[in-house]
Amino acid sequence: MRLPTLLFALALAVATPALAQAPKPVDSAALAQAKVFLEKSGSAAIGQQMATAILNAQRAGLEQANPGKTAEINEVIGLMQAEFTKQLPPLIDAMAAVYAQHFTKDELTEVTAFYDSPVGRKMVKEMPQIVSESMTVAQTFGQKIAMEVMIKLQPELEKRKLKTNKS
Template sequence: MRLPTLLFALAFAFATPALAQTPKPVDPAALTQAKAFLEKSGSTALSQQMVNGILMAQKASLERANPGKTAEINEVIGLMQAEFAKEIPAMIDAMAAVYAQHFTKDELSEVTAFYDSAVGRKMVKEMPQIVSETMTVAQTFGQKIAVEVMSKLKPEFDKRKLKTSKS
């Protein structure tokens, strides 16, 4: 299984049990303020950026597996994008509930006020680029570390007669 497909599957494997849990009751006023915080903080836009990243990775994986089928892949990616778009509001609601469980309405109002300040607005403006750059840094380090760790632990795999890849 290619890495993007694996990440895609893992994201949903971990998200599904979390979504199935019964949420703790939250103060409706805190929930409303949490939604305002998510919007002003750019979290809603970052969620869409994450979805776009997942779709781009999935598209690249599909293109590698299906050369010459660009039109068909684009159609499927469009369908996937539409399905993700339907789910984002529920995800935002669930995220807001988490914030409302950890912060009071007044605390969320204070945090939201930060995003109304000049530096808060700058943070929202710069965050997509920062997230993109830090993801690249994390991927580079993650790949490097994974190779080093696998190399270092190869004797442990061999000792247990475990293969590190399909051969």
């Protein structure tokens, strides 16, 4: 549970200052087209998928720490899901503003047209599974690299009299 919780906390730490800053002015037509692009590209669905992954990790951690409290955990997870859902529209708005800062309305229209094509629709259909599989690959790869780095740097940790969670 630590890795997903850490990643979520890191995402919040990075996103919070960015969301708090005054947004740069953007063309309203580009902003509107960016929202269309995000909808057609399936970005909101992927955001929901990631929120579900975070909630599942939280559920697992809560169940491990609170055996026999399934009903209470389900209630809390439901509340967390409602909060994630409530925050999705402002997130989409913020993401649309970022796209509108980098692309013109016409450019976003061209990119959006891709998602109206057969291969674009296939991309949207397949993307949740691709993201899921990619997250698994990245997590496995990340754990492997972290372990290799820790083994390689163990002498440096010992030299500096630093302990790890396993020592």
